[in-house]
Amino acid sequence: MAKTSDRRTFTVTTPIYYVNDVPHIGHAYTTVIADALARFHKLAGRDVFFLTGTDEHGQKIERAAAEKGLSPKALADSVVGRAQGLWRALDISYDFFVRTTMDIHKTGVQKLFRRLVDRGEIYKGEYKGWYCVSDENFLADDVALEADGSKICPDCGKRASALSEETYFFRLSAYRDRLLEHYEAHPEFVRPQSRLNEVASFVRGGLKDLSITRTTVKWGIPVPGDPKHTIYVWFDALHNYVTAAGFDWDMGRFEKHWPADVQLVGKDILRFHAVYWPAFLMAAGLPLPRTVFSHGWWLKDDTKMSKSKGNVLDPHVLLKAFGPDPIRYFLLREIPIGQDGNFSHEGFLHRVNSDLANDFGNLVQRTLTMIGNFFGGEIPEPAPETAGDAKVRTGFDELKGRAFDLYGACALNKALEEIWAYIGLVNKYLADNQPWIMAKDPEKRPRLARVLLQAAAAIRGASYLAFPVMPRSAERIWGFLGEARKPAEVPWEALDFRGFGPGRKIGLPQALFPRVALKDFLAEDAAAPAPGPESTTKGVMSMDQISYDEFRKMDLRAARIIEAERVPGATKILKLKIDLGAEQRQMVAGIAETYAPEDLVGKSLIVIVNLKPAVIRGIESQAMLLAAVTPDNKALIPFFDRDVAPGAVVK
Numbered sequence: 075m076a077k078t079s080d081r082r083t084f085t086v087t088t089p090i091y092y093v094n095d096v097p098h099i100g101h102a103y104t105t106v107i108a109d110a111l112a113r114f115h116k117l118a119g120r121d122v123f124f125l126t127g128t129d130e131h132g133q134k135i136e137r138a139a140a141e142k143g144l145s146p147k148a149l150a151d152s153v154v155g156r157a158q159g160l161w162r163a164l165d166i167s168y169d170f171f172v173r174t175t176m177d178i179h180k181t182g183v184q185k186l187f188r189r190l191v192d193r194g195e196i197y198k199g200e201y202k203g204w205y206c207v208s209d210e211n212f213l214a215d216d217v218a219l220e221a222d223g224s225k226i227c228p229d230c231g232k233r234a235s236a237l238s239e240e241t242y243f244f245r246l247s248a249y250r251d252r253l254l255e256h257y258e259a260h261p262e263f264v265r266p267q268s269r270l271n272e273v274a275s276f277v278r279g280g281l282k283d284l285s286i287t288r289t290t291v292k293w294g295i296p297v298p299g300d301p302k303h304t305i306y307v308w309f310d311a312l313h314n315y316v317t318a319a320g321f322d323w324d325m326g327r328f329e330k331h332w333p334a335d336v337q338l339v340g341k342d343i344l345r346f347h348a349v350y351w352p353a354f355l356m357a358a359g360l361p362l363p364r365t366v367f368s369h370g371w372w373l374k375d376d377t378k379m380s381k382s383k384g385n386v387l388d389p390h391v392l393l394k395a396f397g398p399d400p401i402r403y404f405l406l407r408e409i410p411i412g413q414d415g416n417f418s419h420e421g422f423l424h425r426v427n428s429d430l431a432n433d434f435g436n437l438v439q440r441t442l443t444m445i446g447n448f449f450g451g452e453i454p455e456p457a458p459e460t461a462g463d464a465k466v467r468t469g470f471d472e473l474k475g476r477a478f479d480l481y482g483a484c485a486l487n488k489a490l491e492e493i494w495a496y497i498g499l500v501n502k503y504l505a506d507n508q509p510w511i512m513a514k515d516p517e518k519r520p521r522l523a524r525v526l527l528q529a530a531a532a533i534r535g536a537s538y539l540a541f542p543v544m545p546r547s548a549e550r551i552w553g554f555l556g557e558a559r560k561p562a563e564v565p566w567e568a569l570d571f572r573g574f575g576p577g578r579k580i581g582l583p584q585a586l587f588p589r590v591a592l593k594d595f596l597a598e599d600a601a602a603p604a605p606g607p608e609s610t611t612k613g614v615m616s617m618d619q620i621s622y623d624e625f626r627k628m629d630l631r632a633a634r635i636i637e638a639e640r641v642p643g644a645t646k647i648l649k650l651k652i653d654l655g656a657e658q659r660q661m662v663a664g665i666a667e668t669y670a671p672e673d674l675v676g677k678s679l680i681v682i683v684n685l686k687p688a689v690i691r692g693i694e695s696q697a698m699l700l701a702a703v704t705p706d707n708k709a710l711i712p713f714f715d716r717d718v719a720p721g722a723v724v725k
Contacts, residue, residue, distance in 0.1 A: 084115035084122045085334040089343060090129040090172060090314050093153040094138035097160045099387040099417065100372050103405050104338050107369065107486065109166045110406060111336060113542035114481040117566040123331040125318050126161070127172030128154050131294040132307030133207050139293075146293045150175060160389060164398045165545055172318035174295075174311060182317035183310055184298045186358050190244065195357040201241040201285040204234040229342065242287040242303060249353040250281050256352065262365050264348045265484070266412040269341065269368040273348045284350065312351045316360060333361040336484065344368045367484060370414035372405075387417060399544040400426045400587060406543050407490045423592050428646075430587035433497050434536070441504070441529045442554055442583040448513045448522060453576045456524035466503055466528045467571045469496060470535045477539045478566065486543065493539050498645040500532045523576065530555060531574035537561070538569055547586055554583045629684035630724035632714065633697070638671035641693065649693055650674070652681065655721025659683070662695040665709045678714040680724050 086108045091101050105126055112124035130150040139149040154173060161168065172179060190196045204213040206227035213234050217225050225234045257263060257274050264270035287303040288294070295310050297303035313321075315334060320327030339347045344366070352362045372387075392401050404425045409415040445453060459467070473496045480489035504525070512522045534555050541548035541561040548561045556578045636658070637651035648666045652659055661681070681697040688695050701709040 081335070082120055083330060083335075084112070084118075084120040085319070085331045086111050086115075086122070086124050086336045087315050087334050087338065088126040089339050089347075090127040090174065090311060091157060092135065093128050093130050093150040093157075094135045097157045097389070099389050099405075100340070101157075102160065102164060102389045102401070103372055104340065104369065105161060105166055105168075106164060106402050106405050107411060107484075108336075108338055109164075109168070110402070110486055110542040111481070111484065112167060112169075113545060113562070116562065117542070117564075118478070118482075119565055119567070121330070122169065123319065124167065124169045125172060125315065125334075126166070126168045127170075127314060127318065128157060128174070129307070129311045129314075130154075130174045131304075131310055133288070133291045133293070134307075136291060136293040137207065147175065163393050164389065164402065167545075170318050172314045174314055176317075178323045179314060179317040180295050182322040183295050183305060183313050185322050186313055186316075186354075187305060187309075188298050190354075190357050191242075193357065195245050195248075196242050196286070197245070199241060199243050200239070201243075202238045203236075203285075205237045206230065206232060206234045208232045237290075239289050240303075241285040241289075242297065242300075243283040244286045244309070244354070244357070246281045246284040246350065246353055249356060250277055252356055253277050253281075253349065253352060256362065260364075263352075263362070264344070265365055265367045269344055269348075269412070273344065276345065277349060281349070308346055308350060309354065312346065312354060315363075316355075321360075334363040335365065337363045337366045339366060339368055341368045341370060367411060369411045370409065373414055373416045392422070395590070396426065397546070399547045400430055402543055403430065403490070403540075406486045407494075408487070410487050411484055420592055423590055426587060427589045429494055431589045433494060433501065435585070435587040437497060437501055437504075437529070438533055438537075438551055438554070438586060439583050441526060441533060442580055444509055444513070445526050445530065445580045446582055448509075448519075448526070451580045451582070452578070453527050453530070453580070454523050455520070455576050456527050457520035459524065459528075462503070462506070463524055463528050466500060466532050469499055470532055470571045474535070474539065474566075474569065481542065490540070490543060493536055495644070496532070497536055500529055500536070502645065503532075504529055527574070527576060530580070531571050534574045535569065535571055538564070550584075550586065554581045556580055627684075628682055630680055630700075631683050632678055632718040632720060632722040632724060633681045633683075633699075634678045634720045635674045635676065638674040640666060640671060647690065648674070650699075652697065653720040654681075654683065654697075655719060659696040660694065661697040661699065662688075662690040662693050663699050663701075663709075665699075665701065665711065668708045668710065677711075678718050678720070679711050 088104045088108045091097065108124060108126065112122050116122050128150065130146070135146050135149065139146040142149060144152075150173070158171065174180075187196065204217065204225045206213060206229070208227065208230045213225055213227060217228060217234075219225060224236075226232070227234050254274060254277055257270060257277075261267070261270065264273050284306075286306040286309040287297055288306060289302055289304070291304045294304035294307060297305055315337065316328065316332055317323075319332045319334075320330075321332070337347060347366045348368075351366075355362050389401060400422075404422050407425060407429070408421070445451060473492055476492050477489045480486075480492065507525045509522050509525045512518045512525070533551060534557070537544075537548040537551040538561050545562070552559075552561055555574070631654055633652040633654055635650055636653050639649050641647050641649050641662070644666070646664050646666050647662050648669070648671055650661050650663060652661060680700045682700070683697050685698050699711060701711045703709060
């Protein structure tokens, strides 16, 4: 990918979402990523175009509408309204919402279809094969027949339909070498690297010409000059990116905003975007996007969320309890883009209570409250900076540069990790200086002013850097700090730590991130009215019960800690080496606020040893310890009170 600073414009797209389903947390994840990138690049001074929308054509939607007794357009209209409502609730700042039923899209697709026919890239023939309505995709020839002579889609598990009909083909087979050459010349075209490897391997295996029309489907865009054919939904849908950018109806706009810099897609639709889509563009003589970024799935119980499985999570449930920013933060902080994440309410609430309420919210609350209590809400002229004070300022200056690079590289979780490490530094700065004690000595008021000024300036800076992810909270914090402007109105390059000085009027803070107990949240949700017929979230917020056999799947062992050390740059976690009798393992545990490393060596505790390893701060954690969590979110480990052999089974 070109360096962020090289471009004056930035275009980001989400997939357009099918309207046979209501939006769920997976849709929210993609769209929040795009929104955070768009907000960052606006702060960086770029002319941003952020595109999202809905895919409203195809057999799947035709059938879903028929099942509900609606016309396809009526179904689309109802779901589009819900999607747009959810994006408003999540503070999504898109610039254009495309619908494939729009006239500008229809005429643009037909013009491109004619162009490819004229260039000999499309020809008429007959198609025979197996087609999956659910995935709107053809099955590969090597998918085996079932005992009854049918075929099952390997992606969704649903039965495919045998087709034999006249069709128009796109000469995809002619693009094998050109695609491979493009991947080689532009390794940033598909990210992450592992997905590029998968795509290139698929293309090297050979490509077959692609059927791109139907005579058996009527809900879609007619083929120009041959209206008994309807354009295949993927040929139709993929071209939304160029029609919405202005192709055929505003070419000045199109030349400004195309090609896209980042096209975000789920890994299940990567092949369409990294093989078919660039081939269509090459055939039409249009520029290819710079990067197709394939993100992972949010899983529930290690299974992809889907309506058919009944395990999707409704973002509205979380929005009602927490508002948009905690959801946005969790989705972008929890995993790097490209990896799968497993959604749990425990994990979500831990982020809310620990990162947001304890770390950031408490920092804002106590700093601004002390300014109000000790100085009447107006910091006077402070004492000069000491070396310790300067570290808060220079630490922010360094963070600002790192955050810029990380946002520009789409490493959103890493940017947030760096910001929260800085927030931890500021919390430690306050703890070391103890302004609440300093306030008792009138002679130390200049020094007290300096400490609170540094903390307030750090809060202002950290909230600005978090603004792309948490815009509403950042705006509130800037309001508390007496800023006349909103974060979005301040260019990234203009943000200066010293821009926050003495003499301004500081308001009293309000709670930003109230702590929520899991049992209270689950109890509240269980008491809520049952969801309507369109909802797929009934029961997903309840605490699951498990059988004894399920419990026995956990391998609990006694372990002895043989080494313990702090992790550089982390304030909450320790790296441990444990003895399990037959082997030694390393693990990472969030216990640094409760235990010093030297106090842990030699102690025995209970660990789960058959969880999948996780990488935390670049360290592979190969086990998980058991601990109780106190009301102030500290971990208390139940150590054995007598010698236990390492590796002993715990039942």
